[in-house]
Amino acid sequence: MPTAYHIPAMLTETIEGLNIKPEGVYVDVTFGGGGHSRAILEAGAGHLYSFDQDKDALQNAIDDERWTFVHSNFRYLRNWMDYYGVDGIDGLLADLGVSFHHFDCPERGFSFRFSAPLDMRMNQTAKRTAADIVNSYSEEELAQIFWLYGELKNGRGIAKNICRARAQKPIERTEDLVEASRIPAEMSKELARLFQALRIEVNDEMGALREMLVAARDLLKPGGRIAILTYHSLEDRLVKNFLRSGNLEGNIEKDFYGNNLSPFEILEKGRTACAEEVERNPRSRSAKLRIAEKR
């Protein structure tokens, strides 16, 4: 049986939260398998621009004249909206990270479950692979990535093991990295965190998210909604602080009376999938949904 390209998390909650208006202009910055995009169109959106930096996502293209696919990193959201002559949007959805397709496609190198070149690029034309990073970053830089993006308590030790191993021979494949890290095969959670940390660095996921959030804030019309699904604590903290304050520094400005001057009103503060959904789709377990409305 073919595996699903992706199963969207918290689909109903996300679409209801976006409060789709007929004739409204919407953006799904993470098209993937298109589950959320299809639902946005079914809910009556006037036009939907769907971004994905991975050309594989185009196999899920939607045949609808209200739909435009943008094969690009979402960090260029503002440029693309200018290109299409859109100066305001009614809603934006970001379902961050990778799709099931990435994990389940052995040759993409996202998973330690398969033997493959250590790649992990979402955009197959990007220059830098995960192998480039593990073979060229200093021990200190690797330790920081493992700690920050993988929350690996032993990030320093793992970085040291990797640097020792690569001095013998370059780390080129997923199994080379597993061996070099010296994380025992049965510690699959640690291995998943190691791979996650590298993936975030390869794709500069935090940098792209920051740029997209600022563009989204400026493009949303008053009353427009932003819905974001995050999958790890670092990105969730960034989104939470951004929505609370309206800026990347998370500085909350208040008026004379102590009212928060953030351009957003928070509607959903980190909702998680219900038990039934997690049972049906275990990968929805780590998803957190945040929704805000532009004032």
Ligand SMILES: C[S@@+](CC[C@H](N)C(=O)[O-])C[C@H]1O[C@@H](n2cnc3c(N)ncnc32)[C@H](O)[C@@H]1O
């Ligand atoms: C979790 S999946 C989205 C799944 C989608 N909501 C669905 O219903 O199938 C994330 C998708 O966003 C894409 N993506 C991640 N970061 C991106 C970025 N910075 N720019 C463009 N696409 C990105 C990935 O290639 C992946 O296909």
